Amino acid sequence: MCLAVPGRVLRTAEVDGTVMAEVDFGGVRKEVCLQYVPDAAVGEYVVVHVGFAIQRLDETSARQTLANFERLGLLEEEFGEGFELAAGARNSVEGTDR
Template sequence: MCLALPARITRLLDDSMAEVELGGVLKTISVALAPEAQLGDYVIVHVGHAIGLLDEDEARATLALFAELAQHEAH
């Protein structure tokens, strides 16, 4: 199963790299496949690569669904 997660870009780095926040964890990813990504944008991250941009409202809704799933798994 493949899973791509929404993440917000917190810092742009050299060589088509960026730092994103994923559930409170900072991770360095490649933005080579989404060169239009800017600081503060939400991107879809799959295996360490941003594979596209995501609207902020859609990103927040998706993250809320993941949080709800995690709550159900904990019980």
């Protein structure tokens, strides 16, 4: 399955004439193309599908969607072992190991 997943823009840069961003998906960070939303700013949430940000999303909706996806196991399916490791590290830091 290939989901459109919300993530928070951490930084942006132009690479070979294309606006790119480092986006955080609840602990997993990926490089994402911002060609469809080139004015997305650091701190904003974007919905990402197959490596492209396709729209902005408010923080509350983004966090709710990520929580629902995680609860359903869809983030592990989408990001694989990387998500499990990031979630485990995040939970250890927060003191909420499962």
